[in-house]
Amino acid sequence: MHFEFATAARIVxxxxxxxxxxxxxxxLGRRALLVxxxxxxxxxxxxxxxxxxxVRTLPYALNGEPTTAEVERGVALARQEGCDLxxxxxxxxxxxxxxxxAALLTNDGGLLDYLEVIGQGKPLSKPGVPFVxxxxxxxxxxxxxxxxxxxxPSHEVKAxxxxxxxxxxxxLVDPELTLGLPAPLTASTGMDALTQLIExxxxxxxxxxxxxxxVEGLHRAARSLRRAFESGQDLAAREDMCVASLFSGVAxxxxxxxxxxxxxxxxxxxFPAPHGAVCAALLPEVMRxxxxxxxxxxxxxxxxxxxxxxxxxxxxxxxxxxxxxxQWVTELCATLQIPPLRAYGIRPEDFPRLVEKAAHASSMKAxxxxxxxxxxxxxxxxxx
Numbered sequence: 226m227h228f229e230f231a232t233a234a235r236i237v238x239x240x241x242x243x244x245x246x247x248x249x250x251x252x253l254g255r256r257a258l259l260v261x262x263x264x265x266x267x268x269x270x271x272x273x274x275x276x277x278x279x280v281r282t283l284p285y286a287l288n289g290e291p292t293t294a295e296v297e298r299g300v301a302l303a304r305q306e307g308c309d310l311x312x313x314x315x316x317x318x319x320x321x322x323x324x325x326x327a328a329l330l331t332n333d334g335g336l337l338d339y340l341e342v343i344g345q346g347k348p349l350s351k352p353g354v355p356f357v358x359x360x361x362x363x364x365x366x367x368x369x370x371x372x373x374x375x376x377x378p379s380h381e382v383k384a385x386x387x388x389x390x391x392x393x394x395x396x397l398v399d400p401e402l403t404l405g406l407p408a409p410l411t412a413s414t415g416m417d418a419l420t421q422l423i424e425x426x427x428x429x430x431x432x433x434x435x436x437x438x439x440v441e442g443l444h445r446a447a448r449s450l451r452r453a454f455e456s457g458q459d460l461a462a463r464e465d466m467c468v469a470s471l472f473s474g475v476a477x478x479x480x481x482x483x484x485x486x487x488x489x490x491x492x493x494x495x496f497p498a499p500h501g502a503v504c505a506a507l508l509p510e511v512m513r514x515x516x517x518x519x520x521x522x523x524x525x526x527x528x529x530x531x532x533x534x535x536x537x538x539x540x541x542x543x544x545x546x547x548x549x550x551x552q553w554v555t556e557l558c559a560t561l562q563i564p565p566l567r568a569y570g571i572r573p574e575d576f577p578r579l580v581e582k583a584a585h586a587s588s589m590k591a592x593x594x595x596x597x598x599x600x601x602x603x604x605x606x607x608x609x
Contacts, residue, residue: 228432231389232369232475233358233396238467240460242399243359247274249395253355254310257282258303260323262315263289267361271314283308287315290383290493290500291322292376293336299326300336312357316414317365317500320358321373324391328353328373336375341587342384342490343377349388358393361402363453363466364414364501366421366474368396374490374500382494382582398471400464405457412561415450415466416505419554421473422446423508425480427515427531428591435476442472443538454561481591484583484604485511491582498569505563509555510607516547518594528593566609576605 237245250257257275259282261268272282283306285299303311303326311330313323329336331351337344358368367373372387406414425431426439449465456462485507492503512532519526529547536550537543571579580601583589596604 226432228430228434228479230432230434230479231371231392232478233393235394236369236396236398236471238398238471240399240401240464242397243271243402244274246271246359246397247278247280249397250275250280250310250312250357251278253357253394255280256306256308257310257312258285258299258306258308258323258326259283260285260287260299260311260313260315260319260326262287262319268314271359280310282312287318287322290318290376291325292378293340296322296325296329296375297336300329303330308354310355310357312359314359314361316360316362317367320360320365320367321375323358324356324367324393325373325375325386327356328386328388328391330354336386339388340375340384340386342585343380343382344384349390352390355394356391357395357397359397359399359402360470362406362410362414363400363403363463363470364417366418366470366472366477368393368398369471369474370478372478376494378494380494381491383490385587398467400460400467403463403467404460408454408457409562411454411457412563413499413501413505414470415446415453416508416558416561416563417501418442418466418470418473419446419450420485420504420508421477421482422469423512423535424483424485424591425473425476426535427528427593428481428483429593430591431480435480438472438476440538442469442476443535445469447539450557451560482588483511483592484515484589484596484601487583487586487589487592488579488604490586490588491579492566492569492571496569496571498566502563503566503569505558505561506566506608507604509551509558510604512551512554513607514596514600514604515593516551518596518600523594526593566605571609573609576602579605
């Protein structure tokens with residue numbers, strides 16, 4: 226057995242943890258680029274705390290999921306204003322953009338020199354400026370990962386900037402920041418976390434450390450995702466989902482993902498489709514395809530017992546089968562009102578192109594079994 230484990234240098238978790246932001250950040254820099262989503266006013270409390278410890282902030286708001294162009298503009302702005310620190314306050318989009326900006330501020334060349342798939346994929350040679358991640362949703366877990374997923378509209382794909390240098394100096398996770406999130410956002414981000422617990426647990430390179438995190442995260446998501454969706458002010462459910470999200474990020478960064486995320490890259494890059502919602506629509510179909518392929522081609526695979534273990538956790542039934550787990554996820558998607566892929570303008574004639582691009586996505590490499598083109602197409606058909 227061989228594995229490596231890395232995550233954020235420091236993780237501070239708990240309701241009300243945002244109150245510690247000022248003292249925690251004070252020693253990291255004096256001029257911060259503050260990356261947010263569409264609602265930068267939500268960060269006003271954070272800005273006040275930072276000003277109280279003499280950390281000045283320069284706001285930089287994103288309009289949606291981060292593009293390569295937005296990251297490049299952020300780098301130019303941070304350099305122009307002399308920023309020596311990057312703080313992201315928001316969902317996965319703000320955090321991924323902040324990671325990339327922090328790394329590029331100290332490394333020579335441009336973004337495409339380092340970006341996978343559509344760029345040269347060169348390794349970063351220097352640590353970035355200090356980066357702080359403060360998530361306001363519970364789903365991506367990107368506060369604990371070493372990659373930033375960026376969209377390139379011209380290439381119609383999402384690609385990763387990946388390096389240990391992207392790990393946050395500080396991840397501050399406060400479940401109170403997720404209270405009152407809209408139900409659709411709770412659903413899509415929560416399903417992203419669930420996908421990121423199931424895929425690392427069943428991928429081709431798991432390890433005992435990530436297994437333990439996935440199992441604990443699955444228990445929490447199973448009991449709390451519906452509750453958080455139905456009652457946005459349920460702090461205990463929100464806390465469970467923040468733990469599940471955080472653990473999912475650590476797990477994917479140190480094990481791998483699979484076909485759901487393999488498809489999410491070209492779909493998110495080519496269509497106006499939120500990442501979490503896409504993963505949610507694909508998850509039951511990917512589980513079904515993997516289980517069928519494993520039973521047909523690798524019936525002795527340990528992954529089949531892992532899918533059964535997932536089913537037992539999700540259903541609470543010690544006699545559950547792997548297929549029962551697929552059914553549970555399918556029913557959850559219906560409860561959470563997850564849209565089908567057709568809702569984003571995807572057409573059946575797009576399937577061959579999406580299959581081809583997904584087959585080359587970095588996330589697909591860790592799928593528990595290589596899936597044939599017709600199996601990949603069947604996943605899209607089922608999710609459509």
